[in-house]
Amino acid sequence: MKRTAVIIAVTNGVILTFLGSAINITLPAMGKEFGLNTVQLGWIVTSFLLTSTAFLLPFGRLSDIIGRKKIFLIGITTYSIVTFLIAVLPGSAAGLIALRALHGLTASMLFVTGVTLLISIFPPSERGKILGINTACVYLGLSLGPSLGGALTHYFSWRSVFIITAVVNFFLAFYVMLKLKGEWADAKGESFDIKGSIIYILSFSAMFAGFSIIPKASGFILTAMGFIAFIIFIVYENKKPFPILKTAIFKENKAFTMAIASTLINFSATFGVAFLMSLYLQNMKGFSALHAGEIMLVQPALQIICSLFSGRLADRKDPQIIASAGMAISVLGLIMLIFVQENTSLLYIITALGVLGIGFGVFSSPNTTAAMNAVEKQYFGVASSLLWTMRLMGQIISMGITMIVFTLITKEAAATAENSGLFLRSMKIIFIIFALLCFIGVFLKTRKKAVNAD
Secondary structure, eight states: OHHHHHHHHHHHHHHHHHHHHHHHHHHHHHHHHHTOOHHHHHHHHHHHHHHHHHHHHHHHHHHHHHOHHHHHHHHHHHHHHHHHHHHHOOOSHHHHHHHHHHHHHHHHHHHHHHHHHHHHHSOHHHHHHHHHHHHHHHHHHHHHHHHHHHHHHHHTOHHHHHHHHHHHHHHHHHHHHHHOOSOOOTTTTOOOOHHHHHHHHHHHHHHHHHHHTTTSHHHHHHHHHHHHHHHHHHHHHTTOSSOSSOTHHHHSOHHHHHHHHHHHHHHHHHHHHHHHHHHIIIIISOOOHHHHHHHHTHHHHHHHHHHHHHHHHHTTSOHHHHHHHHHHHHHHHHHHHHTOOTTOOHHHHHHHHHHHHHHHHHHHHHHHHHHHHTSOGGGHHHHHHHHHHHHHHHHHHHHHHHHHHHHHHHTTOOOSGGGHHHHHHHHHHHHHHHHHHHHHHHTOOOOOOOSOOO
């Protein structure tokens, strides 16, 4: 059973993150085929993130009630179908964006159940090790995306990336049906809050969509409306006997609260690095996309190695302390990137990215271990969905910070060698903000003991 769960979880992790990173390589080809501008291309990514974030918590709660295997199986099957449809159906930009939104909805079921299946089967004494392996496979998918996705797009078409992903996922769905026996539903018998779920989905959708178009006035208005709706959601949930989000999980469990806050801060401070360094290496240094991708591989490669060791270490030592150490290493990497100039040596850049990769690798799996060990079994699905929500929100915040600074400094000028002064000034300010955020995250820890012991 353990071996089967590992195969399922790691394959799911690799495929999800592979497609997530590969799509950035396929965007130019999509834009050429459909005649899309930059904003429309952005919505191919944003529509996926919007729905996947909005549906994470409801599906996490539902998996605790009706079964994590059931939600995973529904998710992998529908995700495979939609992935295939994206490859063969879209004849317009609107159709492609709509399918990507549906893609995000199906992916949310996989985000929340991939890890919870592992921790439902493995005891706390082995969770750090197994989460380390799972995290390493996630980073492997991130590493494969630009290289393999680029090769498939170059030699075949962008649609081939989706076709291969769909085929692998179809096989994974059959494997789950044949090999994974049993079910895990620790909140079985409790009711599912449909009204609360609708309010939550609408509030997060508004906040997410609004933040993605800041600094436009409509972005601020939509974000504010989403925030107000979220407050209404919290008030409503506090009156429900079986809410989709038990707010007491934050009030009574400081260890879990600190872990998910650390997740939000870490992703907010690091996700935009790849975007910035890709532009810097190609537009400022003049490297090809292939060469830039090879340079940037150092970060996920070290993340893979370090996550394996830090996951095992988290089984023997306080995972919160290890996660804080990882955050501190990330601060050092971000500080190094602050001083990058147009003539900075390649060795310095590789070293800075390597330090950042080590920091993230040391942080990630111990932080997940700390979060999941801090909650009762019946909240595994909700806890996992909250972790993924913080990751995706962090990604949006990171890109939001990046685009706001660029808009204010460069006045939306293109990131070309002619505008190198404005670009480098913007990048320096962004890395300073990222480093400060990460520095705050170093101190977000508590010594409260884990609550689940079986």
